[in-house]
Amino acid sequence: MNIFVCIKQVPDTETKITPNGDGTFIETTSIKWIMNPYDEFAVEQALLTKQANSGSTVTVVRVGGVKDTEALRTALAMGADEAILVESDDNLDSFMTAKALKGAIEKSGKSADVIFTGKQAIDDDCLQVPQLLAGMLNIPSVSVVVGCEEAGGTYTLKREVEGGALEVYEVTAPVLIACNKGLNTPRYASLPGIMKAKRKPLAQHSLADVGVTNEDRRVKYSNFQLPPEKPAGKKFDAMDEAAQAGIVAEVVGLLRNEAKVI
Amino acid sequence: MAKVLVFTEITSDNVKSVTYEILGKLAGNDVDVAAVGQVPAGAVAELAKFGAANIHSLKGDNLDKYSPEGYANALKEFIGNGGYDYVFAGSTSLAKDLFPRLSGMFDAGMASEVTNFTMDGGTFAGTRPLFAGKCLAKVEIEGPKPHFVTVRPNALGMPTSENAAAGSAADASVSAGEIRAAIKEIIKGASEKLDLTEANIIVSGGRAMKEAANFKILDELADTIGATVGASRAAVDSGYAPHSMQVGQTGKTVAPSLYIACGISGAIQHLAGMRTSKCIVAINTDPDAPIFTKADYGIVGDLFQIVPILTEEFKKIM
Numbered sequence: 001m002n003i004f005v006c007i008k009q010v011p012d013t014e015t016k017i018t019p020n021g022d023g024t025f026i027e028t029t030s031i032k033w034i035m036n037p038y039d040e041f042a043v044e045q046a047l048l049t050k051q052a053n054s055g056s057t058v059t060v061v062r063v064g065g066v067k068d069t070e071a072l073r074t075a076l077a078m079g080a081d082e083a084i085l086v087e088s089d090d091n092l093d094s095f096m097t098a099k100a101l102k103g104a105i106e107k108s109g110k111s112a113d114v115i116f117t118g119k120q121a122i123d124d125d126c127l128q129v130p131q132l133l134a135g136m137l138n139i140p141s142v143s144v145v146v147g148c149e150e151a152g153g154t155y156t157l158k159r160e161v162e163g164g165a166l167e168v169y170e171v172t173a174p175v176l177i178a179c180n181k182g183l184n185t186p187r188y189a190s191l192p193g194i195m196k197a198k199r200k201p202l203a204q205h206s207l208a209d210v211g212v213t214n215e216d217r218r219v220k221y222s223n224f225q226l227p228p229e230k231p232a233g234k235k236f237d238a239m240d241e242a243a244q245a246g247i248v249a250e251v252v253g254l255l256r257n258e259a260k261v262i
Numbered sequence: 263m264a265k266v267l268v269f270t271e272i273t274s275d276n277v278k279s280v281t282y283e284i285l286g287k288l289a290g291n292d293v294d295v296a297a298v299g300q301v302p303a304g305a306v307a308e309l310a311k312f313g314a315a316n317i318h319s320l321k322g323d324n325l326d327k328y329s330p331e332g333y334a335n336a337l338k339e340f341i342g343n344g345g346y347d348y349v350f351a352g353s354t355s356l357a358k359d360l361f362p363r364l365s366g367m368f369d370a371g372m373a374s375e376v377t378n379f380t381m382d383g384g385t386f387a388g389t390r391p392l393f394a395g396k397c398l399a400k401v402e403i404e405g406p407k408p409h410f411v412t413v414r415p416n417a418l419g420m421p422t423s424e425n426a427a428a429g430s431a432a433d434a435s436v437s438a439g440e441i442r443a444a445i446k447e448i449i450k451g452a453s454e455k456l457d458l459t460e461a462n463i464i465v466s467g468g469r470a471m472k473e474a475a476n477f478k479i480l481d482e483l484a485d486t487i488g489a490t491v492g493a494s495r496a497a498v499d500s501g502y503a504p505h506s507m508q509v510g511q512t513g514k515t516v517a518p519s520l521y522i523a524c525g526i527s528g529a530i531q532h533l534a535g536m537r538t539s540k541c542i543v544a545i546n547t548d549p550d551a552p553i554f555t556k557a558d559y560g561i562v563g564d565l566f567q568i569v570p571i572l573t574e575e576f577k578k579i580m
């Protein structure tokens with residue numbers, strides 16, 4: 001079984017974000033990058049699927065900056081077999097990214113039986129690449145997946161929707177599965193895993209190699225700026241039990257008459 | 263002036279309120295609305311009041327349940343025939359899944375979950391939060407039309423004035439085509455309340471809730487003011503609440519008019535999910551908790567004492 005996983009490197013969730021000089025993106029020089037948290041669930045599910053289907057291979061694909069291949073190495077150290085990096089700027093739009101991933105998968109010479117991705121990248125929060133990629137490959141997709149069982153190439157997938165309800169899908173491979181938190185518990189890379197990862201194949205392509213040009217850009221960003229700071233709010237000390245009723249009444253009054261939200 | 267389609271969903275005979283928010287912003291354009299299934303007469307009248315010229319009920323086989331492929335095929339045909347420049351929807355679970363696939367079928371661009379937009383001279387320009395709301399940017403769409411846009415619920419606000427249009431109701435027959443990923447079953451969620459992403463008021467509990475049973479006091483408060491209950495990741499990871507209730511960077515992004523944070527410290531990843539709330543109330547025993555720097559009204563106190571009093575006080579005025 002040919003299993004693919006698409007991963008992205010994103011700024012660490014604690015990172016301070018600053019717009020760049022001309023407001024077209026953010027400053028990327030002093031950022032700590034991590035594997036997109038949702039992609040960890042995708043890598044883990046790929047490895048579980050491989051374990052259940054002997055003779056399978058897991059190929060990790062990433063589109064992004066070349067300076068740092070950390071996320072790919074992490075996935076290899078967790079147990080993926082090979083990696084592909086499509087070298088690009090970090091500010092591609094979803095359409096270009098999906099097209100590059102499609103190109104990279106096709107260039108590998110293997111046809112994907114299943115593709116795992118995170119449900120969303122936590123930097124641009126677009127939630128587009130998985131569905132776009134599935135559409136471009138003309139395969140079905142199920143997103144926001146919190147349950148995944150596979151038997152003989154047929155997947156039973158639980159997709160989380162509003163109010164915590166679950167839609168249960170049944171679909172036969174090939175399929176793209178976009179993973180949510182709760183699907184599994186991602187394993188840590190072991191020390192031997194990290195050593196082995198260094199010797200695993202890592203193919204490298206340019207955007208042109210996988211058929212993506214600037215003509216493929218669909219979304220243009222400008223005016224990156226920090227959100228306006230809120231003016232300081234009102235703070236009340238209600239540690240003293242005797243004062244609590246009065247303070248709570250005052251806050252409720254403010255919610256009604258000042259903030260007008262009740 | 264652009265020719266625009268607003269895609270909507272009908273749930274228990276109602277149109278999602280984000281549809282009206284979008285219509286309000288589209289005044290001055292040539293706007294139609296479409297839903298899969300029957301748009302009820304009451305909703306047709308309401309949509310017309312806010313500017314919908316034609317309201318289409320899309321009907322065909324295999325469309326009784328959502329499927330990404332079936333809905334995309336059906337809409338592709340309908341949108342193509344209609345010659346629309348833009349297609350909008352609220353960023354609901356369904357649209358988030360459907361719209362990217364659909365935009366790809368047109369080789370077209372899409373802006374996800376904008377929090378504001380203009381249609382100057384019929385051209386779209388939106389505002390999007392990126393990096394979990396740590397940054398805002400202007401977003402424009404290039405390339406082939408139609409362009410696709412989803413809008414975060416509650417971000418625009420309800421239109422303040424009506425903008426009546428023809429509101430002609432019409433049925434259109436569409437085809438779902440081949441469906442390879444189909445729903446076998448739907449497992450109902452625990453909550454009958456509005457989803458966090460749509461809720462106008464949210465009461466959230468953090469690690470300080472100490473155990474799942476204690477969420478009862480938040481439920482009582484929520485019932486009093488028509489709120490939905492949320493949680494921090496620490497509360498979810500400790501097993502006090504399911505992940506579907508998590509607000510934050512790896513949970514849900516919410517934009518209610520009132521967010522009440524109870525025993526939540528205000529870590530950057532939590533703020534990422536709720537910072538665009540219009541009004542934030544924080545209850546925390548630690549006067550230096552970071553949440554207080556974002557709160558409009560901060561109450562330094564023990565949530566187990568404050569929340570029940572708050573519930574009683576709200577009961578007096580609701």
Ligand SMILES: Cc1cc2nc3c(=O)[nH]c(=O)nc-3n(C[C@H](O)[C@H](O)[C@H](O)COP(=O)(O)OP(=O)(O)OC[C@H]3O[C@@H](n4cnc5c(N)ncnc54)[C@H](O)[C@@H]3O)c2cc1C
Binds near residue numbers: 508513532563564566
């Ligand atoms: C990659 C990543 C993603 C993350 N995603 C999310 C996310 O989506 N959502 C999220 O919430 N977090 C997320 N986090 C976790 C985040 O960093 C914090 O750990 C978490 O938000 C803390 O939750 P908390 O405020 O409930 O708990 P704590 O930080 O432990 O705070 C508890 C607070 O309760 C107060 N308190 C204690 N007792 C009482 C009482 N009786 N009455 C009133 N106040 C009391 C304390 O003073 C304290 O401020 C993420 C972290 C990472 C690394």
